[in-house]
Amino acid sequence: MLVLKGNRKWLLVLGMVLMVALLSGCAPHNATTSTADLQHGNFWEKNVVYYFALTLDKFADWFNGSYGLAILLITIIVRTAILPLTLKQYRSSKAMQAIQPQMAEIKKKHKDNPQKQQEETMKLFQANKVNPMAGCFPLLVQMPVFMALYNSIYWNPEVRTHEFLGLQLGEPGPWYFLPIIAAATTFVQSKMMQKQQTQTMPGMGAMLMIFPVLIFVMALNFPSALPLYWIFSNIYTIIQNYFLYVRSSNKGKEALAK
Numbered sequence: 001m002l003v004l005k006g007n008r009k010w011l012l013v014l015g016m017v018l019m020v021a022l023l024s025g026c027a028p029h030n031a032t033t034s035t036a037d038l039q040h041g042n043f044w045e046k047n048v049v050y051y052f053a054l055t056l057d058k059f060a061d062w063f064n065g066s067y068g069l070a071i072l073l074i075t076i077i078v079r080t081a082i083l084p085l086t087l088k089q090y091r092s093s094k095a096m097q098a099i100q101p102q103m104a105e106i107k108k109k110h111k112d113n114p115q116k117q118q119e120e121t122m123k124l125f126q127a128n129k130v131n132p133m134a135g136c137f138p139l140l141v142q143m144p145v146f147m148a149l150y151n152s153i154y155w156n157p158e159v160r161t162h163e164f165l166g167l168q169l170g171e172p173g174p175w176y177f178l179p180i181i182a183a184a185t186t187f188v189q190s191k192m193m194q195k196q197q198t199q200t201m202p203g204m205g206a207m208l209m210i211f212p213v214l215i216f217v218m219a220l221n222f223p224s225a226l227p228l229y230w231i232f233s234n235i236y237t238i239i240q241n242y243f244l245y246v247r248s249s250n251k252g253k254e255a256l257a258k
Contacts, residue, residue: 035156045151052148053156060158068164071149071225075232079240082141090244095130146229153223160223169225178227179219185234187212192241 035057038050059070102124110117124130153159153170160170167173190211219227 035152038155045155048144049148049151049155052145053152056149056152056159057156060162065158065162066164067159067162067169067225068228071169071229072232074149075229076236078142078145079233079236083240085141086240086244092130095128099124099128099130142233146226149229150222150226153225159225164224164228167224167228169228170223172219172221173224173227176220178224178231179216182219182227182230182234183212183216185231185238186215189234189237189241192238192245 035050035053038045038053040046041049056067056070056074059073060067063069063073103121106117106120106124110120160168162169167178173179187209190209215227215230219230
């Protein structure tokens with residue numbers, strides 16, 4: 001069980017670190033091209049970035065050339081598309097809460113035998129159809145989308161030179177404005193999940209608090225379109241988490257009070 005806990009916590013951090021590494025190495029060498037030229041690129045550019053950039057261009061056309069609103073729309077679509085995974089994560093987290101007494105009993109019974117402890121815990125997970133790694137899925141699914149957005153900005157001169165709310169999307173924003181908002185909204189959504197996660201995975205709260213710092217550091221150097229995507233995504237998640245965690249928790253307390 002100790003190995004399982006460690007794997008789940010560090011997989012989230014590893015995902016963020018890998019994202020930084022991949023993004024830093026994925027920027028095209030020639031940024032003065034167009035969306036159509038992506039069809040002549042490598043596998044990633046032809047089969048992922050091209051269609052992502054094409055969709056971004058199409059959405060911008062719908063909004064009279066506004067790539068900021070195009071990013072907002074694509075964020076809503078992506079977040080809604082992974083909503084089933086998020087709901088699965090929520091149900092798995094609730095199931096983990098329900099079996100906490102059994103997990104504590106297993107830990108107490110096999111305290112001198114970590115291997116047996118882990119085996120019995122895995123059997124308990126299987127019997128209750130609990131996936132302790134479900135919390136990582138939404139992050140992992142979003143990584144290719146985020147990298148495609150990153151590449152689309154560098155390949156598409158229209159995105160790089162477009163202004164949205166006074167910000168040039170192809171350059172880092174001034175005065176740390178977007179990085180601070182991106183970090184703040186990440187903190188809010190992490191805080192909303194903290195109680196739920198720490199009940200099922202002790203130590204997870206500290207890991208969740210690392211993410212706002214990572215987001216802030218990365219947003220300092222990324223083009224403004226990327227922290228803008230983070231902000232839109234975080235706002236969507238905050239609203240979503242309100243209904244999943246805060247509102248349901250309040251209803252549960254009201255039910256117990258009666």
